[in-house]
Amino acid sequence: MAYDPSAIESKWQEFWQEHETFRAEIDASKPKYYVLDMFPYPSGDGLHVGHPEGYTATDIMARYKRMRGFNVLHPMGWDAFGLPAEQYAIKTGTHPRITTGNNIANFKRQIQSLGFSYDWSREIDTTDPNYVKWTQWIFRKLHEHGLAYEAEVAVNWCPELGTVLANEEVIDGKSEVGGHPVVRMPMKQWMLKITAYADRLIEDLDELDWPEPIKKMQRDWIGRSEGANVRFGVDSSSSRGEDVEIEVFTTRPDTLFGATYMVLAPEHELVASITTDDQRAAVEEYVERSARRSERDRMADAGSKTGVWTGATASNPTHGESIPVWIADYVLAGYGTGAIMAVPGHDERDWEFAKTFDLPIVEVVAGGDVTEAAHTGPGTATNSGFLDGLETPAAKSKMIEWLESEGLGQGTVTYKLRDWLFSRQRYWGEPFPVVHHEDGRVELIPESELPLTLPELEDFKPSGEGYEPPLARVKEWIETTDAEGRAVLRDANTMPQWAGSCWYFLRFLDPMNDEAPWSEEAEKYWMPVDLYVGGAEHAVLHLLYSRFWHKVFYDLGLVSTKEPFQKLVNQGMILGESFRFYDDNPNDDASTSPTRFPSDAVKETAEGPVLKEDGRAVKARWLQLKDVTLDEDRNAVHPEDASLPLERVVEKMSKSRGNVINPDDVIREHGADSMRLYEMFIGPLEKSAPWSTEGIQGIYRFLQRAYRLFHEGEDEEERFVAPADGAGTDDQRRLTAETVSGVTEDLENMRFNTAISKLMIFARDITKDGAVPRESAETFVLLLAPMAPHLAEELWSLLGHGESLAYEAWPVADESLLVADTVSLVVQHNGKKRGEIEVAADADDAAIEAAALAVENVQKSLGGRDPKKVIVVPGRLVNIVG
RNA sequence: GCCGGGGUGGCGGAACUGGUAGACGCAGUGGCCUUAGGAGCCACCGUCCUCGUGACGUGCAGGUUCGAGUCCUGUCCCCGGUACCA
Missing domain, CATH: 3.10.20.590 (Ubiquitin-like (UB roll))
Structure with a gap:
């Protein structure tokens, strides 16, 4: 019982801090290693056990690489702008700066209590004016190079709350808070031209050491598709003699002969002008209905097709036949040209639509039976005039050639990726470093005036007047003058949270720099990030946005690498465990005594869980492991009713399930080293796994055992026992060599769980034939150090070393011992x-x-x-x- | 539906390129030590039986191979992402 983590851990944490053990400086004589965590948003709830999983992994790598002779950069900071602090401010009047400051202090305390080897002298906070200054500086660069522009884009306006809401705050077309109706309103917004980099964002993925699924998600998100734009002339009878053309995008120009009708998105600009008088009422009703329908509704009946004929016809340019022009909401206004040529023989959606409205279906690619289903695969062109007999790829290029020579269209590339909506109607974000002139001109404010800081507010409630951001109310801030003394207005929008996280890894290189966001020297030395660890939820947006900015920086000569993050690892989630049953008291009525039901008596319905038997509404209840009773077959049963089996559920930790584990509690009981080791031991880093309150016992026992390898006696009698001199018996030397070799290989591959099991085997077996020899003891302590640094430092110092082991050379296995006779x-x-x-x-x-x-x-x-x-x-x- | 990941003891998981399935840990069982043990140490711990250097066993059904958790075909289930992208 002598191992006392709390004493050891605070001692070494102070030591590291005092000696600035982990301070990183540029040193050209050493290879560098930049290991980075996705920095956290410091929420009011504090750290949960999921955060330290990734942080522990990167810390182990940082410590390991230091011992392998690398100059390691391992920083931490705060992604501190964000909605929760502003919402809290609206509720309580507390300035987001105060909330954010408190949350950061709490996060920092918790993170430090885990003994991570961050270089805290590089700590950054995206809300710090010295950081905001450079975020705004970057915006200036983007604007100067034509990558930032203003456009009218719809926002979620909630009249009741008088505020604009983020998509995630809108649920089923109603505000998350209060359930008020939300309408889409166009508003002038800043956009960033990420689409200009679409191809490079796809191509450069090839060079990266990232998980394939993440690369694929990025490629799909960008969604490059090659095809052709084709112009169809609207028949003059329906266009009142005017020359009206509808342009469509298609990936299958080879099927143009089979286009038997066209469809416009209900929002398409030509809808009103081509609609004939006798169809007008029906079309207008359909357009209005689509506009009212929420995303959710549209999704719900994705299978069934709706639409209305506009009364107009257009001519299929291949054979000149008239085909009807419809509108339908299965065509999206925002993709391609917002209009399609429908080829029901070879597109499933068109096929279903044609069946629904009894439109002709023509086979133009052989190989299927278009009377039964659309044949979407490749095949030989048929019924297609000059394409007949060609295979699909050849038919495509021949058709594009023909369209171009006839002036009817051209080959083109379309992306799913849209430009990045870069403004938010919020207070707690970076203000835009621009002023608006009366004549509508936009001007950047001079670099010397950066940072442009937020005005102080007394009241953070939205103005409620018009759909204006909170900053619009602050007249004395909004109304200003330019260098020539002309009256101008500041921009009332602020930047999204992504802005700060798009470039923080570059600021870490040189966080105190007043002259530039980072120095060329630091960038050349440290970049790129060698290892980036974070949750898969950032697979697309954060990683795509930062890659985009980085490429802009590259083009501007501000960075020397095309890509910021060389190797990416996504850690899995730490899940919570709980035990579920149901009762028939869905309204939590305290006056009744509810009957309990096991999970298998209940089924889920759209309205919630109900009893299978009679359909009565029931409500799920959760118990924690410590509160359940185990019957003789070790099944969990209700503590007050042994006949009620409980269902073990493993799911994301959340307050409502009561399955949240607080790292503070774990550290108090078992210490930071146990917490670190346990998180690494429960499975591969990339995989999700449940936190088990018992499981950590085994780790704690292992650390105790490690401690006891160096101590004897109990309580007051306890004393350090120096290991026996020398290298020990053959078996001991072999075990030591095997452990070195195995642990090294595991760490290189970030297989921490198996590395720990090898250390356990060592601690169990090394004393099998005698006292621990000194060489084995020192080797073991060094191998343990990246994972359980506090205990390792303590043992290292007991072994008589005056200095921290953080920069000791990593042990090397004696190869000759690894080959058996x-x-x-x-x-x-x-x-x-x-x-x-x-x-x-x-x-x-x-x-x-x-x-x-x-x-x-x-x-x-x-x-x-x-x-x-x-x-x-x-x-x-x-x-x-x- | 599509895309991605995954199904191995009571539980978390090992098993590198096909080569002794279940390392390591939790829980459990037995023993030792002890005034006591919620400490420590030792042993056992997939299923079945005829208790053997026995048969079966990695979601299911086939296949390839001297040999399959690992490769192939089909199929079922779970988790995550996404939503008619022309």
């Missing part, structure tokens, strides 16, 4: 194990074969037959076939 081989007959033999490591196949055939069981199994074949797998086994 004899090996034990499994002997199989027809693939079934029949015995084992011990042979010299360098025995030849003939000798091995003879030894294997001599095994009594093998002979018995062979039953006198001669073996047909003998397979010898060196170092593994012998398989006798016959």
